Amino acid sequence: MKKQSLLLYAILGESDIKSQKSVTEAVKEAIDGGAGIIQLREKHLQGKELEERAREVYRLCKEKDIIFLLNDDVELAKKIDCHGVHVGQNDMPPEEAKKILGEDKIVGVSVSTVEEAVKAEKNGADYLGVGAVFPTGSKDDALSVSKDTIKQICESVSIPVVAIGGINADNMDKLQNMGLSGICVISAIFAKENITLAAKELKEKAVKFFG
Numbered sequence: 001m002k003k004q005s006l007l008l009y010a011i012l013g014e015s016d017i018k019s020q021k022s023v024t025e026a027v028k029e030a031i032d033g034g035a036g037i038i039q040l041r042e043k044h045l046q047g048k049e050l051e052e053r054a055r056e057v058y059r060l061c062k063e064k065d066i067i068f069l070l071n072d073d074v075e076l077a078k079k080i081d082c083h084g085v086h087v088g089q090n091d092m093p094p095e096e097a098k099k100i101l102g103e104d105k106i107v108g109v110s111v112s113t114v115e116e117a118v119k120a121e122k123n124g125a126d127y128l129g130v131g132a133v134f135p136t137g138s139k140d141d142a143l144s145v146s147k148d149t150i151k152q153i154c155e156s157v158s159i160p161v162v163a164i165g166g167i168n169a170d171n172m173d174k175l176q177n178m179g180l181s182g183i184c185v186i187s188a189i190f191a192k193e194n195i196t197l198a199a200k201e202l203k204e205k206a207v208k209f210f211g
Helices: 023-033 047-063 074-080 094-101 114-122 147-156 195-210
Strands: 008-012 037-040 067-071 084-087 106-111 127-131 161-164 182-185
Touching: 008 023, 008 195, 023 037, 023 047, 023 195, 037 047, 047 067, 047 074, 067 074, 067 106, 074 084, 074 094, 084 094, 094 106, 106 114, 114 127, 114 147, 127 147, 147 161, 182 195
Parallel strands: 008 037, 008 182, 037 067, 067 084, 084 106, 106 127, 127 161, 161 182
Antiparallel strands: none
């Protein structure tokens, strides 16, 4: 996984798109704007519908040579043979996900403490998502992680760390000089009418702050 890919990491499900665009249209625009990783997190789909959506987005990401990850669903990631998964603290442990998917696949882990970060790296995580770094509307139970904790997490592990939670073009500068490799965003891209323009602005700032 190239470090450049992590500068702008976009997460979406259909409900995150506030325009009339389809998921694939939104993903294409995000990639055109500079997103290096796409994570599909569909809260309202399952079974065949979820598989079809995942295959559709993965096909587009492959065409654009962009990393595609599934949220949580290790079995589906194996079935469609995508690049990997992102798991939370209450999901499958990274070492188990690696056993199922293979050592060459990417497994990211959500963390909010130094202890969780160190454990995740030890157990095979390829990168960490730390957050929520700012208040966020996408997860009701997300707690804000202090700047000191973010810095300590980055200093405690050798794998890349990206920040998530309420990040936008106006507050991203507050995350400088902590050791982060990039940002994960949802609404800062997909709640916008012009997704490409929103992604481009975020990517330019991410390069400046984390590149």
